[in-house]
Amino acid sequence: MAHFIKDSITFIEPYLHHYGLLALFIIIYLESLGAPMPGESALIGASLLAADGQLSIVGIFFVVVCAAVMGDSTGYLIGRFGGRAVISRYGRYVGMTEDRQKWIEGLYEKRGAWVVVGARFVVILRQLNGIAAGSMGMRWPSFLAANIVGGLLWAAVWTIGPYMFGDVIAERLHLDLHGAPS
Numbered sequence: 001m002a003h004f005i006k007d008s009i010t011f012i013e014p015y016l017h018h019y020g021l022l023a024l025f026i027i028i029y030l031e032s033l034g035a036p037m038p039g040e041s042a043l044i045g046a047s048l049l050a051a052d053g054q055l056s057i058v059g060i061f062f063v064v065v066c067a068a069v070m071g072d073s074t075g076y077l078i079g080r081f082g083g084r085a086v087i088s089r090y091g092r093y094v095g096m097t098e099d100r101q102k103w104i105e106g107l108y109e110k111r112g113a114w115v116v117v118g119a120r121f122v123v124i125l126r127q128l129n130g131i132a133a134g135s136m137g138m139r140w141p142s143f144l145a146a147n148i149v150g151g152l153l154w155a156a157v158w159t160i161g162p163y164m165f166g167d168v169i170a171e172r173l174h175l176d177l178h179g180a181p182s
Contacts, residue, residue: 009045012038016046021059025067032071034078034127040158047162061159068120068151072130076143079134087135101136108136113146120150121157 015023024046031039050057119125133143
């Protein structure tokens with residue numbers, strides 16, 4: 001796992017150096033929208049660069065929260081206005097039976113806010129979070145509130161943690177914060 005994170009950070013770091021927070025915004029937005037992007041690795045890499053004084057930690061936090069909330073909200077809209085049709089047509093191919101769909105709808109109805117906040121911390125669920133909530137008919141105000149809380153918590157963990165423990169992480173991953181991997 002450490003090798004994968006190191007490779008991801010090494011791949012993303014030149015983009016962060018060249019494009020700065022715009023690159024981070026795009027990666028986090030697309031990941032939150034549903035694309036298989038290395039969001040956490042990008043965030044760790046950016047936070048390590050901030051720990052080294054190369055990027056602003058406040059800027060990183062703000063960009064990540066905005067990108068995460070906007071990406072999930074876009075996914076919600078896609079799910080809300082097109083997800084049902086896709087599930088009806090193709091759901092059977094991925095095991096989405098009518099009973100399972102009703103169970104998931106009930107879950108979002110009763111505990112949707114907890115699902116949205118918790119999914120932010122689980123790979124794959126994070127990518128499908130907004131689309132699933134929209135497809136299952138979660139109410140927009142509840143989704144938006146949970147989306148903001150989840151985005152804030154996720155950004156805080158993956159921004160402040162690597163920033164505070166940057167030296168330990170860089171040493172563990174054998175990264176040179178001033179250049180290429182060692």
